Amino acid sequence: MLGPVRVRDGNPWHMSDAASGCRFGSGIERDEMGILLMDFEWTLFFQFMIIGLASGSLIALIALGYTLVYGIIELINFAHGEVFMMGAFFAATLVVVTGVTSDSSTGLIVSVLILTLLASMAFSGLLNAAIDKLAYSRLRKAPRLAPLIAAIGMSFILQNIAIYWKGPNPFTGPDLIPSEIRSYNVLQEWPLLRDWFADSTLRLRLIDLFVIGVTIPLLIILSWFVYRTRIGTAMRATAQDREAAALMGIDINRTIGVAFLLGGGLAGAAGMVALFYNNSGRFQMGFTYGLFAFTAAVLGGIGNLAGAVVGGFLIGLIWSYSDGFMGTFVSGWGSQWTNSVIFSILILVLVFRPSGLLGQEVADKV
């Protein structure tokens, strides 16, 4: 290690706000062009990797919802980010309703966490399916842009409902996970790791593990569902050729509904986890996460489940490194380049390789 790393106090993990995010300490020299005069810092590199993987797994969960729906009905479900946001809002309200706080016993807290996770998934899944029934399902035969515009409208409606629900300002997450557990640094506390990372300031917190620990099982369950069950097979068949699948006796409308339900459920899980991970929420959180997740789905190859996961982790890492490093290297200018970086990736992929990293080139149906 090349020297001590200063990580700011407070909540340096709040990804959606680069200003409070991980930065270098203040005593950094720059040359007259504002270029950083500093050796590369491996601790920070790994620190941002941890943050990137955690937020990447959230993005992967959301991206799967985009990909599931797009794979079947070729609709960019613009409201999907808002479904995720509603999952977070529902979780915040539910925890308050149960009355359990960080003072309660560990068993109670854990069971409330599990309950909230399942309830948010159910809520977001049903919400997504209901939106499909209400709006998109009536536009199945309409030209492609009609459901997209309806989805944009839905996303605005949901944002307004969120404003009614919790107000326009950011709110702090519910007081459920005790802060010493949130910031419990696994690398300094667990037996073997403690010796390996003795002179490192790298932090891998329990909350990071929580995010990954929720995501990975969900990904496994989803792939089991899609590749091993009857309805999953029906989904894949419908994605491949809707008419042929219908001729084989598959109930297309039900299959589409299941895709919305599954996608919404994953978004709800991501929303609940994001709420506890960031320890805050806002009605606009769905916009950023949603578009980043859409970028991830496109990057991986839209319609491709593995692609969405790979894309999610990639975008998470890019997000984290961009938040962490861009502001430092381009000084004198503002530091919040992350949106520009990610949207540039979106544009470049769509323009030059619309099939994404893992997708196959498919000729357009005329």
Added chain:
Amino acid sequence: MASSYATRAEKWFADRKQEERKRLLWVLLGAACLAVYPFLDSALGLNQMGQWIPIFVFVILALGLNIVVGYAGLLDLGYVAFFVIGAYGNAFITSPNSWFVQRGWIPEYLQSFWPAMALSWVLAAIFGVILGAPTLRLRGDYLAIVTLGFGEIVPDFYTNASGITNGPQGIGQIAKPPSIPLPGGREIGFSTIDQDNWFWLVLVVGLVSIFMITRLYDSRMGRSWQAIREDEIAAASMGINTVSAKLWAFALGASFSGFAGSIYAGYVRVVYPDQFQFSVSIIILAMVILGGIGNIYGVIVGAIIIGSFDRILATELTRPLNWMGEQLTWEPLSWLGEWLATHNLNSDRFLIFGLALVLIMLLRPGGLFPSSRRAAELSGDDDDDVDDKEDLYDVREENARLAGGNA
């Protein structure tokens, strides 16, 4: 018999010309009615002048977006990008705080409102081509997302490139239009207090825009746009250069946005990136879609409906609503009364825009005032066009008549 087609065509053109004259008359009549509004406003003490001017700017924006979305059928979700470029263009050229002016890069004679507006117009058009070019190969929904990306990146750039743009604080002291001297020593000024003059200025600019856009619609370019919108492959095989037609749509659509942005900057005198969020693109899109995609008169009405809700009605109707809430003390509905008594309609803005988009798509995809030539992009099958009486030749009738004549 051979002259029959020619006479029919002549009649058709004559009818259209008459219809156009009628339309022009209506537009002028409407404009005349609007032109007296400032007197009404001060006579009735409405104090809404400061809101109507931005609404008119949004009407111009909606007309510009209608070129891209309505005429050419390219769904642009990042239209705000060109609005920013136009507004900042004016700021860069005229503000004494601008990075370019301070370096002496802008000649003295350009540093006033009108040259800056012309330049912003061109600048936005150029950016329309630059940002439009990569999207040409893309399908409808991908195109929408790419334009959305540009709509996010451009304001983001102005926020972050603080060395040049002064970051989130933005640029102030933008030039206002020079006053016009009148005989007798008086003059028409355009400072912030001269709201009536601003109103008329924006009205005139709006009329000029309407004129230009109607001419565009009937031009060769306008007809190519509609052909591309209806069926791109068919249009290409009829010899339309789809690449240049689409680029022209982007450029001209963007130019109106740049032009509106420049006027807006001259009116508010300060630009900062937070004025130009994604929701602005969607508000403009909602105006176009509510009014009737592709129909400029519908778009104007849609823009006025949404704009006036956004800027005037939401604020003005809140008090009566609260009053109604206070009166509603009937027990079973007292919760509703309490809610209404404190409810601020300004917090419903997103709901209204969202509902406008969803309901129009579900119930009336052509908008409140559908375009006579329907936008196939949004309204499904179009095999019954033969019945359309606007067609130049009624083929079936003609055939039947010819068949009868021969027999």
